[in-house]
Amino acid sequence: MARTTRELRERRHARIRRRLAGTPERPRVAVNRSNRHISAQIIDDVAGRTLASASSIEAALRSTGGGNVAAATAVATVLAERARAAGITTVVFDRGGFDYHGRVAAFAEALRAGGLEF
Numbered sequence: 001m002a003r004t005t006r007e008l009r010e011r012r013h014a015r016i017r018r019r020l021a022g023t024p025e026r027p028r029v030a031v032n033r034s035n036r037h038i039s040a041q042i043i044d045d046v047a048g049r050t051l052a053s054a055s056s057i058e059a060a061l062r063s064t065g066g067g068n069v070a071a072a073t074a075v076a077t078v079l080a081e082r083a084r085a086a087g088i089t090t091v092v093f094d095r096g097g098f099d100y101h102g103r104v105a106a107f108a109e110a111l112r113a114g115g116l117e118f
Contacts, residue, residue: 080114
């Protein structure tokens, strides 16, 4: 039975999430990428709360486009600022079943450059 691209990504994400969880000391950065936008949340899975988030849909980031490496870098920079403001320094990176390549890799590098450790 042929699986769709979305189903395959969801299976990869489920496999990753079996090993990965965010704690209050080290929350999870969950990245979501579509063709047109990129967004991410910093999540404490123990409490089930989102601690910080950023998206290329936000008014301040709309001008970056959304579907390119520059937009991913801009969103990650904003998220790193918000994380520092919330007192978060170390995180676990959840690529969401997406390949660690292109926009997702640029996002991760920008988070590191913004001061988050993972």
